[in-house]
Every structure is written in C-alpha cells, then in structure tokens.
Amino acid sequence: MRVLIVAATGAEVSNLKSEEVESQKLKVESDGLQPATRNMQLNFLITGVGMVATAYALGRQLAQNHYDLVINLGIAGSFDRSIELGEVVEVITDTFAELGAEDGDTFLPLNEMGFGDVTFAPDRHPFLNIKQVSGITVNKVHGNEASIEKVASRLNPQVESMEGAAVFYACRQAGVRCVQIRAVSNYVEKRNRESWKIGLAVKNLNTFAAALLREL
Numbered sequence: 001m002r003v004l005i006v007a008a009t010g011a012e013v014s015n016l017k018s019e020e021v022e023s024q025k026l027k028v029e030s031d032g033l034q035p036a037t038r039n040m041q042l043n044f045l046i047t048g049v050g051m052v053a054t055a056y057a058l059g060r061q062l063a064q065n066h067y068d069l070v071i072n073l074g075i076a077g078s079f080d081r082s083i084e085l086g087e088v089v090e091v092i093t094d095t096f097a098e099l100g101a102e103d104g105d106t107f108l109p110l111n112e113m114g115f116g117d118v119t120f121a122p123d124r125h126p127f128l129n130i131k132q133v134s135g136i137t138v139n140k141v142h143g144n145e146a147s148i149e150k151v152a153s154r155l156n157p158q159v160e161s162m163e164g165a166a167v168f169y170a171c172r173q174a175g176v177r178c179v180q181i182r183a184v185s186n187y188v189e190k191r192n193r194e195s196w197k198i199g200l201a202v203k204n205l206n207t208f209a210a211a212l213l214r215e216l
C-alpha cells in the first residue's frame with residue numbers, strides 16, 4: 001500500500017519522520033529475503049501553507065506518482081467549543097468558504113453561480129473511529145467577531161483550516177482515496193495567539209497518526 005502524508009508545514013508532522021524511515025526499511029526487507037511484516041510505503045509532501053500551495057504541490061505529486069491513500073494531517077481552529085483544544089478529529093466534508101461573489105450583503109457561493117462545487121467530501125467516510133466534523137478552508141484565518149458570526153451562520157462549520165478542501169479537491173480530480181485528520185490548536189475567535197495550544201495539538205496529531213500508520 002502506498003500512502004502519502006500531506007501537511008502544510010514540516011512542524012506539524014515532525015514526530016512522524018521515523019515512520020517514513022521505518023516503512024522504507026520494511027519495504028527493503030519485503031523485497032529481499034525477509035518475510036514482509038508490513039506492506040506499506042510512506043511518503044511525505046510538505047506543501048506550504050494555504051490552498052494554492054497545497055493544490056499545486058499535491059496535483060503535481062499525484063500526476064507523477066501512484067498512491068492508494070492520501071492522509072492530510074494538520075492543526076486547525078475550531079468553531080465548536082465542545083471540541084477540546086488538542087482533540088484529534090476527522091474532517092469528513094470541507095468547503096472553500098470564500099469562493100464566490102458578494103452581492104451586496106449576500107454571499108453567492110461558486111456553485112450557486114453555476115461554476116462548480118465548493119464542498120468536497122471523500123468517497124469513503126467515516127474512515128476513523130473518532131469525532132467526525134465538517135470543515136471550511138480559508139485564505140484568511142478568521143479573527144474578527146463579525147466575520148466569524150457571519151461564516152458560522154452561513155456554513156455552520158465545526159473547524160477551519162487553510163488546506164483541507166484543496167486536498168479533497170486534488171484527490172477527487174486524481175481519483176485517489178483520502179482522509180483528513182486535524183488536531184484542534186485553537187478556537188476560532190478574535191485573534192489571541194497566546195491561547196493557541198500548537199504543541200499539544202501537534203503531539204496528539206502525531207501520536208494518533210503513528211498509531212494509525214501501524215494499523216494500515
């Protein structure tokens with residue numbers, strides 16, 4: 001099984017690098033005299049932050065390589081206060097929140113303009129036995145009470161990231177199975193970087209992903 005882990009920054013998957021080495025060791029063994037104990041080859045793609053960087057890097061990677069599964073890992077902001085900081089969730093549907101047009105006070109999403117989808121979901125979900133959430137993908141992290149209220153009432157998202165929907169989109173276009181796993185580092189609120197728990201979120205995300213990779 002060929003698995004691609006996609007993350008915006010190396011820091012978000014820093015504790016998983018040993019898994020890549022491990023998967024390659026095992027592959028060499030399975031190609032040689034040792035019986036295969038694990039038939040998985042793992043690659044990492046660090047795209048850079050944001051939907052444009054992600055769509056380009058992942059589109060190129062999927063055009064040049066075959067993968068059975070793409071796993072998008074990252075931290076995220078949560079609108080939903082019932083999700084604890086550090087909690088790991090599976091994003092099962094993700095919407096490009098800003099793609100469309102303003103019509104006075106109304107927002108017209110791209111699909112209502114007749115130009116294609118803005119919401120993407122992987123074919124097979126839930127994939128994991130953890131909390132399933134709906135997400136939005138943004139170019140601009142929400143940090144203003146009025147805009148948070150507006151997007152919450154329009155789309156009712158539970159989490160937001162800057163890449164998720166781009167990963168779903170690229171995988172759909174390439175016909176590759178995918179799953180998005182995020183750990184909540186902060187609540188979506190007026191910007192207050194001191195309250196972000198990035199270290200905890202990254203630690204929980206990496207622990208969860210390492211266990212998942214051992215099961216694949």
Ligand SMILES: O=C(O)c1cccc(C(=O)CC[C@H]2O[C@@H](n3cnc4c(=O)[nH]cnc43)[C@H](O)[C@@H]2O)c1
Pocket residue numbers: 008009011012049050074075076077078138141142160161162163185186187188198202
């Ligand atoms: O400062 C650090 O140590 C650090 C370590 C790992 C990652 C970061 C990032 O800032 C990653 C940016 C990444 O995070 C996602 N994210 C997190 N919270 C939100 C949010 O409230 N709204 C939107 N995106 C969020 C996003 O996907 C970025 O790619 C820093």
